[in-house]
Amino acid sequence: MLTSLRRIVKTGFINFWRNAYVASSSIFVLTVTLFVIGSAMFFNQLLITSLSIIQSKVDINVYFDVNASSEDVNKIISELKTMPDVKSVEYIPKDVVYERYRERNKDNKVVMQALEELDGNPMGDVAAIQAKDPSKYQKISDFLESKKKEMGGVIDNINYLQTKKAIDKLTTIINVVKKATFVIAGVLLVAAVLITFNTIRLAIYTAREEIVIMRLVGAGNSFIRGPFLLQGMFYGFISACIAMLIFYPILTWLGPRTEVFFGLNIYDYYIDNLSNFFVVLAGFGVVLGFVSSFLAVSRYLRV
Amino acid sequence: MIVFNNVSKDYKNGKSGRGGVLKDINFKISPGEFVSIVGHSGAGKTTLLKMIIVEDRPTTGEILFDKINVHRIPRRKLPRYRRKIGVIFQDFKLLPHKTAYENIAFAMEVNGRSDRDIAENVPQALSLVDLEDKVNSFPHELSGGEKQRVAIARAIANQPNIIIADEPTGNLDPVATYEVVQILRKINDMGTTVIMTTHNKGIIDEIERRVITMDDGMIIRDDMKGKYIL
Numbered sequence: 001m002l003t004s005l006r007r008i009v010k011t012g013f014i015n016f017w018r019n020a021y022v023a024s025s026s027i028f029v030l031t032v033t034l035f036v037i038g039s040a041m042f043f044n045q046l047l048i049t050s051l052s053i054i055q056s057k058v059d060i061n062v063y064f065d066v067n068a069s070s071e072d073v074n075k076i077i078s079e080l081k082t083m084p085d086v087k088s089v090e091y092i093p094k095d096v097v098y099e100r101y102r103e104r105n106k107d108n109k110v111v112m113q114a115l116e117e118l119d120g121n122p123m124g125d126v127a128a129i130q131a132k133d134p135s136k137y138q139k140i141s142d143f144l145e146s147k148k149k150e151m152g153g154v155i156d157n158i159n160y161l162q163t164k165k166a167i168d169k170l171t172t173i174i175n176v177v178k179k180a181t182f183v184i185a186g187v188l189l190v191a192a193v194l195i196t197f198n199t200i201r202l203a204i205y206t207a208r209e210e211i212v213i214m215r216l217v218g219a220g221n222s223f224i225r226g227p228f229l230l231q232g233m234f235y236g237f238i239s240a241c242i243a244m245l246i247f248y249p250i251l252t253w254l255g256p257r258t259e260v261f262f263g264l265n266i267y268d269y270y271i272d273n274l275s276n277f278f279v280v281l282a283g284f285g286v287v288l289g290f291v292s293s294f295l296a297v298s299r300y301l302r303v
Numbered sequence: 304m305i306v307f308n309n310v311s312k313d314y315k316n317g318k319s320g321r322g323g324v325l326k327d328i329n330f331k332i333s334p335g336e337f338v339s340i341v342g343h344s345g346a347g348k349t350t351l352l353k354m355i356i357v358e359d360r361p362t363t364g365e366i367l368f369d370k371i372n373v374h375r376i377p378r379r380k381l382p383r384y385r386r387k388i389g390v391i392f393q394d395f396k397l398l399p400h401k402t403a404y405e406n407i408a409f410a411m412e413v414n415g416r417s418d419r420d421i422a423e424n425v426p427q428a429l430s431l432v433d434l435e436d437k438v439n440s441f442p443h444e445l446s447g448g449e450k451q452r453v454a455i456a457r458a459i460a461n462q463p464n465i466i467i468a469d470e471p472t473g474n475l476d477p478v479a480t481y482e483v484v485q486i487l488r489k490i491n492d493m494g495t496t497v498i499m500t501t502h503n504k505g506i507i508d509e510i511e512r513r514v515i516t517m518d519d520g521m522i523i524r525d526d527m528k529g530k531y532i533l
């Protein structure tokens with residue numbers, strides 16, 4: 001058994017080496033397939049990161065009335081902090097709000113003039129609330145609305161619905177893009193897999209006469225099939241290595257650009273997850289090579 | 304050793320005996336015989352040999368090899384059966400990406416022989432066919448005669464009891480033809496049964512062994528010391 005296995009492995013290596021021309025076409029096609037898979041994985045990660053960043057921008061800003069007492073403000077903030085859905089509450093005193101507003105609008109002469117003409121600080125305290133889950137903002141908003149009615153004159157404005165619409169729209173766009181990418185990647189992947197299968201099948205077609213000869217000489221199925229399966233697996237492994245090498249310069253160039261646009265440096269992501277990424281690509285390549293070879297050889301094993 | 308009982312093969316209408324490739328073939332081959340099967344193209348010679356190695360199946364009748372009906376052997380056990388027979392083809396059927404040594408070694412590897420056995424026996428087989436200096440040559444580097452000699456060496460590598468040769472000299476020049484026939488005679492002299500199909504009148508007349516003459520799927524003559532009569 002071990003001797004047969006050793007012979008199968010040795011024959012697989014030798015056949016791979018001696019059929020370099022045929023091997024190169026299979027490896028080329030497999031590399032393209034794995035490149036498509038890898039690209040889909042990277043793009044998916046960029047979208048996930050973008051979505052996560054956008055969702056983290058969602059918060060609720062509560063603008064307290066300029067005349068609200070600090071006890072009332074603190075009471076509401078304390079109640080917010082005890083809510084299980086609330087992740088954090090940032091309390092911004094009115095003075096800080098005023099200074100930030102001046103700083104943001106320092107180049108706007110109309111706003112600055114208006115502020116000069118006002119007597120004192122026209123702004124109230126602000127609380128910036130972040131939820132543990134974006135789906136909980138509505139609940140927090142409803143709580144604040146009820147507090148606004150209950151404690152009249154304390155809460156001036158709850159800024160959620162205005163930004164929510166914009167963020168929801170962005171989230172929808174990203175989700176649609178994600179689904180479209182998934183479908184397109186899926187179609188490309190199926191096409192690439194079929195092309196890979198046919199290429200390997202063609203490679204084995206050139207060896208059909210050999211398979212018949214081996215059968216007539218008395219070789220069993222596993223002895224015939226084994227080297228071809230191993231060759232298929234070699235193709236997959238080598239293709240994965242080549243795909244990884246191709247990604248390196250591309251992602252090096254793309255990294256800074258994706259960081260600006262998507263908020264993720266894809267090169268850093270690639271380096272940080274190098275081994276995982278290689279395992280996925282190599283695994284897929286080896287399995288694809290194996291299955292393609294298995295199916296292709298089987299049709300010639302019926303003499 | 305080999306017995307054909309009422310064997311017929313019909314590709315056309317599936318009914319035996321009516322316009323088929325083989326029609327009601329009956330004969331026996333004993334161990335150690337050298338049998339030549341002669342006939343025009345289309346007589347059914349190759350089909351008859353294919354039946355023995357189960358490359359084709361009869362429409363009716365049975366073929367016994369050492370009293371076992373070869374066409375009742377389960378598919379998964381066919382490889383084991385085929386290893387008992389050394390086969391030589393007109394078109395050599397060598398594995399093109401293996402050297403002469405590796406082609407012969409392959410036949411022994413499928414038989415589960417050890418590396419030591421292979422290392423001992425392959426050079427002996429090559430020596431028997433006078434190809435010691437072609438050990439590392441690939442088939443495309445060999446002449447027709449040399450290829451056929453490698454094929455013979457492969458066929459005898461596992462010391463089978465029977466060699467089946469389908470037109471072994473069909474693609475060879477007269478010198479190579481003579482060499483191949485001499486090797487087959489030598490093998491037969493060592494006790495191996497040889498069944499050979501051929502068109503070559505000269506070989507038949509020279510060998511002076513049993514000749515089965517076929518015509519239109521039937522055996523028309525079976526002479527123990529036959530001549531080529533067609």
